[in-house]
Amino acid sequence: MITINNEPKAYTPILLGTTQHSLRLSLQMLIMIGMKLNDEIVETYNVTVSAIELGDLPNIGSEIAIDEIIGNELSGFKAKIRHSDAKLQSNVSTELKNLTDLKNVGRYQLLKGKNTMAQDLNAPELTNENLILIRQLLGVTQQELANAMGINEKTIRRIENKEQGITDTFIDKLLVAYPDLAESIEVQFDWVSLTFPDLTSKQVIADVLRLQENLFLERPTSQNFYTREMAFAGEKNIYIQDFSPVKNPETQAMDQKFGTTLYLTGKGTRLFEKALLEQSMNWHDFFAKARLYRGHLTRLDIAINDKWGLLNMNDLVKAVQEKRFWSKSKSYAVHGNVDDGWTVDFDKSPFVIRAYDKHKEQANKGYDTDVKTRVELELHQDKAEYVLDEWLNNDKKLVDITFDILYSYLWFTNGKIEDQQLKSDTVRDEIEATVEPMPAWSLLTALGKKMKFVREPKKQSVERIEKWILQSVVPSLAVLKKTGHWHKIIEAINTVELSAEHEKLVMATTKNAITQASKQLNINFEKPTKKYNEDDEQEKGA
Known part of the structure; x- marks a missing residue:
């Protein structure tokens, strides 16, 4: 039995979950309640309830100790806890800390689970097969490689014959001798x-x-339960969604609902790196600051860019089709074709590993890139937070964390994996010990930990408009110019009224400094963009 606006109802209140962005430092939380009657949910309410009186949230689908709901759709509903079941707390500060520590609120609560990444992760060392593949990709003989590294050819031969291991000193000499190799793999957000x-x-x-x-x-939006969107330069590269202020019908005051999500897309991350540079900050500093404002990650994509062509997507797709791979999840999907490029997804949200032909993807859009193949880690919720915890709290390097995860969650082989091996309790270790690995994948995971996490700041550009003009409009303009109608085009350009999106794009493009930093840097983006190693920058600031 429950009372709704002073009217008794024969309902049993059931917790359906928390509502996104409802937790605040006011110790009030917004939850969704279902009214159960004869084993069916007949009504639902979003109600505000005291976190102190409520205590621990029951499991979703369980009965919740609420005996009264009052309010309406305009001003909202409030719930009162059944006094006999209320867990009143005397120490408000303790409850505030518990409330602050909560993560995965709202529709993400169902995704919250055991942190399966919290384990010892170690990427493999370089092997003799890796060295053979490196030498083949470089197109050099054993003697030529030894001469370039300043070592004895016998050392190369012994390593490739499995008579000697590869030391860190050897790898350092290899990267000094072939600096392009050190730039062949990059890691970026x-x-x-x-x-x-x-x-x-x-x-x-x-x-x-x-x-x-x-x-x-x-501008207004209806995405992700939000009603307002703030878009940098009017484009969806850097944008923030929240709730527009609404007038309170009782007080006539404008009420502002709290809770917002920041989105930095692929281009947005590169653009925001310009802002970080202006503020003499790096990503490590930014995420540390975000946590001070109780920000938590809902998604983090880490891209591993293969500029060497180490991975061949045709080979990866063939390995998938022939089941010559192991992953912690049996879920995978293959998309695309040989001409337009392949994409292979392993696992599903909240954690996806994706490999695809980046060069062909960009070519299909009319762009060029020096990245041949890309492997992405798409991490959501607690999986993304795990990366930050390891990076910010445990002082691990981001590159090490990235390749540890990749190595531990996905592995390709040259030989067939028997069904019996997949049933082993230590399937990952057994496969690596008994089945020959795919040299390219093995090299990627081993060599990757020697690579750099780079920032490559880019200026806000009008490349999308320029590309469309060059491809679709210029031929028509040439016709008008040759037929004597060019002056009309010039007049139209000079008198046209730009949209709000265009005005913001012009403003953002013509302003060199886009931040509020007191000391602005004069960044020349006409020259080739400088890349900044995140780990080096972090050590300088330490």
């Missing part, structure tokens, strides 16, 4: 989503990003 339960979009812009607010276009 390719997507970042952060949720801030206690901030608005404008607070994120001013306090977390420290970007100039006038460079953002405000």
Whole structure:
């Protein structure tokens, strides 16, 4: 039995979950309640309840100790806890800390589970097969490799014959002799989503990003339960979604609901690295600051760029089709074709490993890139938070964390994996010990830990508009020019009224500094973009 606006109802209140972005430092939380009657949910309510009185949340689908709900759709509903079951706490500060520590609120609560990444992860060392493959890719003989490294040819021969191991000193000499090899694999962030339960979009812009607010276009949205979107330069590269202020019908005041999510897309991460550079910050500093504002990751994509062509997507797809691979999840999907490029996804949210032909993907869009193949780790919720915990709290290098995860979750082989091996309790170790690995994949995971996590800041550009003009409009303009109608085009360009999106794009493109940093840097983007090693920058700031 429960009372709803003073009317008794023969319902049993059931917890359906928390509502996204509802936890705040006010110790009030917003939860969804279902009214159960004869084993069916007949009504649902989003209600505000005291976190102190409620105590620990019951499991989703379980009865919750609420005996009264009052309110309406406009001003919201409030719930009162059944006094006989209430767990009143005397120490408010303790409850505040517990509330602050909660993660995965809202629709993500169902994804919250055991942190399966919390284990000892170690990527393999370079092997003799790896060295043979490196030498083949370099196109040199054993003697030529030895001469370039300044060592005895006998050492190369002994390593390739499995008579001698590979030391860190050997690898360092190899990278000095062939500096292009050191640049062949790069690691970058390719997507970042952060949720801030206690901030608005404008607070994120001013306090977390420290970007100039006038460079953002405000517009309505209906995505992800939000009602407002702030888009940098009017484009969805850097954008923040939250709730538009609404007028309170009782007080006539404008009420602002808290809770917002920041999105940095692939291009957005590169653009934001310009802002980090202006503020003399790196990604490590930024994430540490975000946590001070109770920001938690909802998605983090880490891209491993293979510029050497080490991985051949045709070979990877063939290995998948022939079941010459092992992954912690049996779920996988293959998309694409030989001409347009392949994409292979392993596992599914909240953790996906994706390999695809980056060069062909960009070529299909009319762009060029020096990246041949890309392997991405798409991490959601606690999987993404695990990476930050290891990086920020345990002082591990981001490259090491990335390749530890890749090595531990996915492995390709040259030989067939027997069904019986897949049933072993130590399947991962047994496969590596008994089945010949795919040399390219083995080399990627081993050599990758010697690579750098780089930042490659880019200026906000109008490349999308320029590309469309060059491909689709220029031929028509040439016709008009040759037929004497060119002056009309010039007049139209000079008198056209730009949209709000175009105005923001012009403003962001013509401003060199996009942040609020007191000491602005003069960055020349006309020259080739400088790359910054995240780990080196982090050590300098230590």
